[in-house]
């Protein structure tokens with residue numbers, strides 16, 4: 001399947017989606033959204049066990065393309081429609097994806113681009129990358145899940161500061177604040193993320209999906225609800241071939257060979 005605004009490579013059970021409009025810092029257009037929707041359908045039809053999202057060129061993603069014809073059009077533009085049709089289904093798909101998603105933040109991540117990164121399960125950023133909740137500068141609020149993920153990751157004081165001041169946050173500080181997992185030197189980013197994706201693609205995929213589901217649900221669950229969820233997801237995890245393989249490998253003092261089943 002070939003695309004114009006993104007690149008999709010599925011190899012060794014790893015799907016790598018690269019935003020590919022480098023001349024406009026990989027900002028989202030309607031055409032790009034349509035291609036991303038098609039890419040996720042393709043991914044769902046293949047046995048993907050890990051995914052990487054990154055950007056082509058010097059930026060990760062500058063958010064919505066503010067010059068896209070939908071925004072420029074004569075008739076009144078409804079940003080809520082664009083969220084409903086494009087960003088919200090994408091963020092939900094990422095949250096519910098039954099495999100880990102790594103974001104390789106290769107450069108600036110602004111607006112919805114920053115929050116796309118934060119919707120990934122593991123965020124690794126190049127040392128030169130920065131995160132900008134740019135929305136307030138143009139009279140908007142953080143979207144693409146930003147108002148949900150920011151306070152949960154960095155606390156309300158920092159979430160409000162980032163959103164209202166709309167100043168760039170360096171990758172180092174983002175990591176120090178717990179917004180992202182790791183910072184690596186620019187020239188090590190793709191190598192480090194490839195290594196991580198390959199590792200995750202050989203882990204017990206169902207358990208990883210269940211870990212993701214349980215930890216994400218904890219944000220709104222009570223302790224008691226969370227204990228019930230752990231019971232159910234552990235019960236499901238222990239019914240997999242990978243659980244049997246993990247225990248057998250431990251007892252036989254060998255490396256496990258997980259199949260994701």
Ligand code: LHQ
Nearest residue numbers: 023024025027062063064065066067079082110111112134
């Ligand atoms: C761009 C963009 C861009 C178009 C750089 N659009 N061309 C909004 C509305 C509706 C529905 C749903 O949700 C949203 C959510 C959002 O995402 S709103 C937030 C949108 N994003 C921004 O406000 C960020 C705008 N960009 C910037 O502030 C800067 O470009 C950053 C700080 C990202 C990078 O700055 P520089 O490194 O100095 O690069 P640059 O500004 O020179 O940009 C390079 C080119 O990319 C340039 O084009 P040109 O033809 O002049 O070379 C920019 O116009 C273009 N570009 N972002 N979002």
